Amino acid sequence: MRPLPVGLLVALATLVLDQASKLGLLFLADLPVRQPVVLAPFAQLVVVWNHGVSYGLFQQDGALGRWALVGISLAASVALAAWMARAGSRLLAASLGLIVGGALGNAVDRAAYGAVFDFVHLHAGAWSWYVFNVADAGIVFGVAGLLYDGLVLERRRPADAGGRA
Secondary structure, three states: OOHHHHHHHHHHHHHHHHHHHHHHHHHHOOHHHHOOEEEEOOEEEEEEEEOOOHHHOOOOOOHHHHHHHHHHHHHHHHHHHHHHHOOOOHHHHHHHHHHHHHHHHHHHHHHHHOOEEEEEEEEEOOEEOOOEOHHHHHHHHHHHHHHHHHHHHHHHOOHHHOOOO
């Protein structure tokens, strides 16, 4: 399979899994009423509405900030999709797809609810990781894939391949 269809499928799968998990937890499992749901000694499901971006930075309480973040997410998704269309490898396209799907998933939340629904809380003793969702995980794994592709695989590619594998 060529890189672009791989990236688009990964983006769609990330978006669908993200929205399905959020809708299921909000409306079927009624997580806002039942929280916290303990999954393991180090993991639980909770409800956190993030009005900012990663790690709760740049909190936005007004409509202008909310829609600005939606616009930024959509613009970034378009730019990353354009990069995906030129990707020379399936890993690069899939990594970009994870980021696009995650950005779109969080943009849907902002448009629908005014904030992003985060629900996975990892912790150990006094240590606590930020609360995240499937979209956030997709973005993190996508960035990791980009770093691996750019820092490791790029060095292994023959010079005459033009950076394509």
